[in-house]
Amino acid sequence: MVHMHLTSIVIAIILFFVSASMQTGSKGQKVTHMILRVFYILILITGGMVFSTAMAGNMAMQYGIKLVGGLLVIGMMEMVLVSKEKGKSNGVLWTLLIVFLVFTIYMGFHLPLGLKFW
Ligand code: HEM
Secondary structure: OOHHHHHHHHHHHHHHHHHHOOOOOOOOHHHHHHHHHHHHHHHHHHHHHHHHHHHHOOOOHHHHHHHHHHHHHHHHHHHHHHHHHOOOOOOOHHHHHHHHHHHHHHHHHHHOOOOOOO
């Protein structure tokens, strides 16, 4: 399940950057954003399932922080794309997205089920 989570995240990140780089209002941009929203749900389901089986134990706090980080990343991705679609400036949202994304990926790999890079 943790691998399905990782696969969903990789696809979602690619879709996010493709959608963010496309012209506002174009069909491609709307379609990639719609597919990205399906992947949010997959990330939530797979992450939630891993969370519910793995969080009990002495790392519960870190699992909780990872969950909040994941939710913030999804929230920021959505806010960046919606603000772009509305033509608003979104520099702050991009910065927050990158910060939360780096943190959440670090936490994901740092926790015991993830691949070990740290
Ligand atoms: C877009 C947002 C998210 C990103 C970028 C992200 C990133 C990651 C990464 C990179 C891993 C390691 C996977 C592996 O090594 O195979 C991971 C694991 C995990 N994620 Fe997420 N995640 C996100 C959202 C969520 C959400 C919303 C939840 C909870 C509902 C969640 C819960 C978990 C759990 C429980 C693990 C397993 C940790 C472990 O024991 O190793 N994630 N995540």
